[in-house]
Amino acid sequence: KQEVTQIPAALSVPEGENLVLNCSFTDSAIYNLQWFRQDPGKGLTSLLLIQSSQREQTSGRLNASLDKSSGRSTLYIAASQPGDSATYLCAAFPDSNYQLIWGAGTKLIIKP
Amino acid sequence: GAGVSQSPRYKVAKRGQDVALRCDPISGHVSLFWYQQALGQGPEFLTYFQNEAQLDKSGLPSDRFFAERPEGSVSTLKIQRTQQEDSAVYLCASSYRLAGADNEQFFGPGTRLTVL
Numbered sequence A: 001k002q003e004v005t006q007i008p009a010a011l012s013v014p015e016g017e018n019l020v021l022n023c024s025f026t027d028s029a030i031y032n033l034q035w036f037r038q039d040p041g042k043g044l045t046s047l048l049l050i051q052s053s054q055r056e057q058t059s060g061r062l063n064a065s066l067d068k069s070s071g072r073s074t075l076y077i078a079a080s081q082p083g084d085s086a087t088y089l090c091a092a093f094p095d096s097n098y099q100l101i102w103g104a105g106t107k108l109i110i111k112p
Numbered sequence B: 001g002a003g004v005s006q007s008p009r010y011k012v013a014k015r016g017q018d019v020a021l022r023c024d025p026i027s028g029h030v031s032l033f034w035y036q037q038a039l040g041q042g043p044e045f046l047t048y049f050q051n052e053a054q055l056d057k058s059g060l061p062s063d064r065f066f067a068e069r070p071e072g073s074v075s076t077l078k079i080q081r082t083q084q085e086d087s088a089v090y091l092c093a094s095s096y097r098l099a100g101a102d103n104e105q106f107f108g109p110g111t112r113l114t115v116l
Helices: none
Strands: A004-007 A010-014 A021-026 A030-038 A044-051 A056-058 A062-067 A071-076 A088-093 A105-111 B005-007 B010-014 B021-024 B031-037 B045-051 B052-054 B067-068 B075-079 B090-097 B111-116
Touching: A004 A088, A021 A030, A021 A088, A021 A105, A030 A062, A030 B052, A044 A056, A044 A062, A044 A071, A044 A105, A071 A088, B005 B090, B010 B021, B021 B090, B021 B111, B045 B067, B045 B075, B045 B090, B075 B090
Parallel strands: A010 A105, B010 B111
Antiparallel strands: A004 A021, A021 A071, A030 A044, A030 A088, A056 A062, A062 A071, A088 A105, B005 B021, B021 B075, B031 B045, B031 B090, B045 B052, B067 B075, B090 B111
16 A cells, blocks of 8 residues: 655755755555645645656756655755745655545745 | 635534535546545545546545535535544545546645534
């Protein structure tokens, strides 16, 4: 059964730093992996989707990588800003069914 | 519409009441998903529709939970005889294609259900 883990559960860094969030998954049989952002009391905003055949995707200051063989994905945030403070979740889409499997998220705080 | 919408945004129910949660997906999106998110946790899959067909309902926690999408657009998640453990945020997502490699899911703001 697919399991998705995100470490650390929380991270606090000063503004301007570059940072990496980690996501690991146990089963490499996935269609894609998606990174989301969730602000308190709000829904989920899709940040990046990496298909199983891809190794990375970029959007602005965000870069997500995927290494299926090791069961890992990372989300790199460059030049962090206070507005980046949120919970970041990764989710793997197995190729065997329709059930997106989620990590518990990393709560990120960017200190001004 | 511009995005996925859900109503109501907040619902307080007394234990034992029935509730109905509505999801309006992005127009033209074939796939629709329901998720349940407990406080401090990631979402958990409940059910999936492809147009009006419910292809997977294995995530529904009990037979008190029922979902429908009769015309392949708007969906309703119904919870009968609500219990305190049903308190959570219920998220709806839609995607343009059938499940697949580029099947990006777009989420609504969720309905926060509190059962007293």
